[in-house]
Amino acid sequence: MEVSLLGIPVIAGYGVIPIREYWDKDVVSLAINAVQNLVKSTGLKDFDAIYVGNMLSKYYEEQASISVHLADELGLEDVYALDVECGDASGAYAVLEAIKDVLSGESKIVLAGGVEKSTDELPHRLYRGISLSEDIFLVDYIGLTNLVNHAIALKMYIRRYNVDKADITYLSVLDHENASKARHAYFRFPIKLDTALNSPPVADPLTLFDISPNIDGAAFLLITTDDIAKEYNLNYVKVLGYGYSVNRTRFYERFDPTTLTAAKRASQQAFKRAGINTSELDFIEIHDSTTIAGVLALESIGVHGSGTAAKYIRSGVHRLDGELPINTFGGLKARGNPLGATGAYAIAEGVMQILGEAGGNQVKDAKIGLIHSMNGFDLSSIVFILGGD
Amino acid sequence: MKPVNGVGIYGYGAYVPRYYIENEAIGSIWGRITYPIKNKSFPSFDEDTITIAYEAARIAIESSNAPKDRIHAVFIGTESKPYAVKPSGTVLVDALGLSNKILSADYEFACKAGTEAMETVFGLVASKMIDMGIAIGADTAQGRPGDELEYTAAAGGAAYIISSVEDGVLAVLEASYSYVSDTPDFWRRSGEKYPRHLYRFTGEPAYFNHIINSVNGLFEEYGYKPSDFKYAVFHQPNAKFPQRVASKLGFTKDQIAPGLLSPVIGNTYSGSSLVGFAATLDVAKPGDKILLASFGSGAGSDAFAFEVTELIEERRAKPPIRDIISRMVPRDYATYVVYRGKIWR
Amino acid sequence: MTEISDWRYRIERYRLIGVRCRRCGSVYYPKRSKCIKCGSSDLEEVELPKRGRVVEYTIVRLLPDRYNRFHPYAVALIELDDGTRIYGQLTDVDLDKIHEGMEVEATLRKLYEYGESGQIVYGIKFRPVLSR
Missing domain, CATH: 3.40.47.10 (Thiolase/Chalcone synthase)
Structure with missing residues (x-):
């Protein structure tokens, strides 16, 4: 600490x-x-x-x-x-x-x-705007948008680990389930997996329900x-640890395209500072700007091995009443992704959980939580570990 | 015109866009049932005269392995300049990686701007002011919706690298002849999107009169006759005109067959006779003589006599234009209208 | 980006000019000032091969400003003939016919325009090879 x-x-x-x-x-x-x-x-x-x-x-x-x-x-x-x-x-x-x-x-x-x-x-201006963290040379030259890296990583991931895309998209079902009870969330309703899978493509194979609303x-x-x-007599949560790192900005020059290296390094620093490991976490807020980003984040911060996170998500262990809840208010997909405010929401949600102020979204006995936020597709990542007194 | 110092064609390349529309598809919109040609090419939304000129020039350079540092002129003949003011050739200089020590300009003479550019480069090379130059005829021609020209105005282009015979040419320029008069058969005023024309007046007094005068001038001045030529290529505003002018001049169907592309790609304007010439070079053998006669409204015609050398075998365009044509795919009128910017999102 | 930055990048965009590390041979496009593999700053400009194959691709359907005048387009991860991997936009291709391993070649195309009266910006896109 x-x-x-x-x-x-x-x-x-x-x-x-x-x-x-x-x-x-x-x-x-x-x-x-x-x-x-x-x-x-x-x-x-x-x-x-x-x-x-x-x-x-x-x-x-x-x-x-x-x-x-x-x-x-x-x-x-x-x-x-x-x-x-x-x-x-x-x-x-x-x-x-x-x-x-x-x-x-x-x-x-x-x-x-x-x-x-x-x-x-x-x-159209928004789609360009949210892509501006990428190299503008590429944004303008080839029409690179924020979703391209996600989509190509998704295809590589499915190919490499033989994962069913439905298991990845299931993260949006989980998110909606949690957001349906959250007052500050944008999408306060549950969805069916079929609805998500059959939604229109936005950057193939990503569909509308794989991405978060801005x-x-x-x-x-x-x-x-x-x-x-x-x-001042204020209730508080402690910042037990934090970490941050950057990744190669050009996705195609990354040594391991299906690992979020910045998230991995950031979480390692944060765990080290906090002096804990993943088994001590009571909940996690991951930056699922897309479903694949969320899946890769869970693996990169060390909760699951490569190629396995989607199956765990589908199995229910990360639901609100599961072993290790994630995205307790719906994550970026369902709580919403107001870009520059998103990371602050995730931290606020972590604070609510630990202070026991999460209402219908309360994780039982939430004492330690990890918050992950990232810029684009892991251009940079930041991790906090928060803990109660 | 006959150069004092021998000059000729060092390399060549031609290109047409991937898309074509059937005349029938245009006719079905306007209720017309007879058509001047079968299909016409049109450019994709991301193509224009500059990109087509680039494609043709790139094929010419790569196929002939031309020394880029010795190319000191690039002229584009076109009636569809992307800019009213801003040269097109400058983009090619940097995109093709040519030397910046280079002459560059856009030429305009309706459909004969390409051969006009060619004649200029022949002169510069023959006078030894430059080593080599590229002359390009390329267009993305537009016909007003419903107008006669909408059935034929097409997109395509061809590029010719010109050098002295000492550098080795695949075809030697033997002689040329130009014929020009003030004959207003077709025009486009500044700021106008579509050209206008005087219908049948574009025929006898314009197309036929000028081509016949330039070719006959060439024949009379330099002693040629039609049978001297293995092949002949004429400007191709439709399918009928080039065939009729060939027969009027005494050429056979076989002589014009390899270069007659208008039925399947339309009139590529400044590219028209030059793309046809490229198709002819694609099949020519050493020793073959080829007649090339362009036509530009307004009006004029440039006629050239070439003799093919043994270098043709190693410098033929790769891929040949008929291969490029064979990859074309049809699109409907709606796609054509959108790609051509006739309606906007 | 303005017309001026477009001008500054024109050679890189027209001809696929990248850099090669003189020490370890790694190639980067667009240019870098330092090799990320060996750390060397000794890099030389190099013109990359104009042919390659599609490794992965996606179809951009939420069209960003500057690329919103026409229908969706494909962005591909392309491995050039020398093994260098780059991103490129595909053109002259039917979106439902793109496949991994598809052979493509570079061609100059219009990228975008600064409005009806503004400049037209050109650069390389990739299309299925005309011939092998």
């Missing part, structure tokens, strides 16, 4: 808004709404620093420096305000910036999270130390 002279870094509050289409709100308003929820539940409204994860507001709304505008709207002065961009892992990276800030002693109480206003963009959302966390959290 990371310990500084100032104490253990903790997450001592969260504020999220339901993931929806917010036609009447702009990106800063969405962030404010999430922060207001955090302020309401923690009673804290002054922060030393704010880190705002966002992927595409510069591109679609053409709004830069969201953190500064958010600080201004929140009436904060003398605050360190920074935008964090790391594709659809931006929110998670913003939280790590906050943790490092607290660990360094520079700041005591930090606001960090993410916000995305995906519905301001029209479909909509609007904002989620923020309060990062501080255990001592300060206690001082």
Whole structure:
């Protein structure tokens, strides 16, 4: 566990808004709404620093420096305000910036999270936008989109391990099942596997139900130390460990295309810092921007061996009432994938689980959870291990 | 015109797009039941004159193994420039990896812009101002929906690498003759998408008069007669005109057969006679003489006499144009309309 | 990306110019400044073979801006004749007839345009070979 002279870094509050289409709100308003929820539940409204994860507001709304505008709207002065961009892992990276800030002693109480206003963009621009973490040379040259790597990895994976695609797509069934009970989720209804398998192709062999919806959302966390959290009488979860890494940006130059190497390294670092192993996890939130990404993430963080995760998912061990629940609020597929906010949602959900505030989605005796977030198809990955007191 | 220093064709290549539409498919839209040809080629949505010129030039260079660093001119003859202002040949210079020490320009003379480019390169090489040059005729011609020309306006092109005979040529240019007059049979005003024409006026006073004058001029000035030539290639705006002009000039069906492609690919405009010439070279033997006569509306005709050398065997275009044609697939009128940008998403 | 960056990349896109590591021989496309296999920074520009075969492919159906004027297109993982693997867009192919192992060759095509009055950007796409 990371310990500084100032104490253990903790997450001592969260504020999220339901993931929806917010036609009447702009990106800063969405962030404010999430922060207001955090302020309401923690009673804290002054922060030393704010880190705002966002992927595409510069591109679609053409709004830069969201953190500064958010600080201004929140009436904060003398605050360190920074935008964090790391594709659809931006929110998670913003939280790590906050943790490092607290660990360094520079700041005591930090606001960090993410916000995305995906519905301001029209479909073709959005499909280009969510592909912009890829090398723009390739995006423009060959029409590379974010889904191409997923689709080709899926075909390689099926070929290499002789896996039934239905077992992979089943992850979306699990996600929908969990999201159907989650108030802040986008798709609050269960689906049948047949529906998912027979949905229209989007990047063959990926179909619509293999990919996650990009909509609007904002989620923020309060990062501080255990001592300060206690001082303010706040419930908190500890950041037991974290890790991060990058992968080859060109999928075709990766040494092992069906391993998410960044996720693997990030999780190894996180386990090492936390001093635990996979058997001690009570739940996992994985970045299933597509079903295959989720399956590969489960393997890469070491929960299952290569080529086996889909079968375990299908077997039920990862359902909410299973041995090791995953995506307890529906994951990216069903809770929704508001890009720059997605990682912050996953962390907030982990906090809810450990604090016992997960309502109908509560995992029994959830004490330790792993949160994985990644940029594109493992261009970079970040992992947190959170634990209760 | 006869060059003082011997020049000829070092290599050649021709190309037509993958897609064709049957005349019947066009006719069924407009209620027409007789057609000038059978099929016409049309470009895919990602093709234009530049990409077609590239394909033809690439085949020419690769098939003849031409020394790229000695090519010092690239001229494209076309009536469908992708830009009104911005040269087409510059893209080819960088895409084909030619030397940047090079002349480049687009030529326009309706359907004879390609042979015009060819004549210019012959002159530059014969005068020894440059070692080698590429002349290309390529078009993605457009006919107004429902117009006569919609049945024939097609896409394709051919490229000719020209060098002095000392560098070794597959065909020697023996002589040429050009004939031009102010005859407004067909035109397209600036900013207009589709050309206009004067129907039957494009025949006798334009096509026939100019080709007959250029070929007869060539014959009279240099002492040729039709039987001197193994093959003849004429501009091919439809199936009928080239056959009729051949017979008027005293050529047989056999002489024009290898180069007569308009029935199956349509009129590729600046590419038309040059693609036909490529098809003829694909089958020619050393010692064969070939007559090439283009026609450009407005109007004029360039006539050339070539003699094929033994180098033809090793430098034939790979693949030959008839192989490229045989890979073509039909598409319906709706696809044609979308690919040609007549309706927009 | 603007017309200016398109211009800067034109040679790489027109002719498949990549780099080869002078120390270990690894080839990269597009260019890199450092070899990811052996770490050497001693790389030379090289023109890659224009033929290869499809290893895997997908069909992009959620069309991104710049590639949304026409129907879905295929992006393939292509192994060039020298063994270098690259991504390429396929053209002149029926989407239901693409298969692993399909022989393809490079051709110059229009990529996209900056609107009706803007520039036309060209680059290499791959199509089934015209002949072997």
